[in-house]
Amino acid sequence: MSTPQPPYGSSDEPRDPRDENGRGDQTTPSSAPQPPQPVYGTTPPPSAPQPGQPQPGYGQSQQQQPYGGQQAPYGGPTGAPAYGQAPQSPQGGNGLGIASIVVGGVGLLLSFIGFGVILAIVGLVLGIIALVKKKGARMLALIGTIVSSLGVLIGIAVVIVGIVVGVASVQAINESMPTSGSLDPGDSSSSDVDASAENNAFGDTFAYDDGLAVTVSTPEAYTPGEYSSGADQAASVVFTVTIENGTDSNFEPTPYETATSGGVEASKVYDSDIESSPTTVVPAGQSITYRVVFSVADADQIVFQMSPSFDYDDAVYTS
DSSP states (O other), X not given: OOOOOOOTTOOSSOOOSSOTTSOOOTTSOSSOOOOOOOOTTSOOOOOOOOTTSOOOOTTOOOOOOOGGGOSSOTTSOTTOOOTTOOOOOOOTTHHHHHHHHHHHHHHHHHGGGTSXXXXXXXXXXXXXXXXHHTOSOHHHHHHHHHHHHHHHHHHHHHHHHHHHHHHHHHHHHHHHSOBOEESSTTOGGGTTSOGGXXXXXXXXXXXXXXXXXXXXXXXEEOXXXXXXXXXXXXXXXXXXXXXEOOSSSOBOOOOEEEEEETTEEOEEEBOTTSOOOOOSOBOXXXXXXXXXXXXXXXXTSEEEEEESSTTBOOEEEEO
């Protein structure tokens, strides 16, 4: 059997794919076909379906499921923020922090008049709760707590000052009220009786609660001088008044006297022979005596009323 011969003009040697110019044969690929490479910044086309994989139906989008079959970005748990997105902070505690700032701020404004301390306390409680829960922006809760605390402190200070001023005012009013007394200094049951409600006899001593005492003598007839004034009624009488300072401090007398006779207001007589009412301070334990003259309609019916100063009740003497 004979060996087959290659056709005429052919060679047994393998043909070099390069042509006579040294270039490769442009029609014959030197390697397996390569898939097209996507341009940078563009979305690659969907890969060709592989055998054995389910194919999308007509009209369905060929979308790839995330790795692992979960509806979440690659490598992250379900519900986690996508790559490049900032995580969102929980909003649960911001409401308490904002409420603490608002309520505490109003309480701080009203604390200067004393009524905002209650609102400030509520704001302080809300701020503390927001700090304990550790949710939301802690800075809001901290600001609300500080503002509310200032409101509480200022409100408490205003209330304390108001109480002190109120007590001092009550004491000043009590001190400015006339001092009462009684005819018998040793009778404690009548020490709080209004002095003007008692009728004392001329010659008696009327004692006040603080130790001051006054004595008015029985009226005596008096003849006014040539240059006197006020003697315009039937008779003139003179009263001798003694003020004893039984207190522990100096007493500055500012006496005021009035008189009536037979239902008619008596007229005060001014005479050069009668000394004026005393104005010199009476030291503790000492006394002062002066005289006062009235022109009366009936010398047998006289009501004499006097007060050693404006801080004391009137002492009433009757004949």
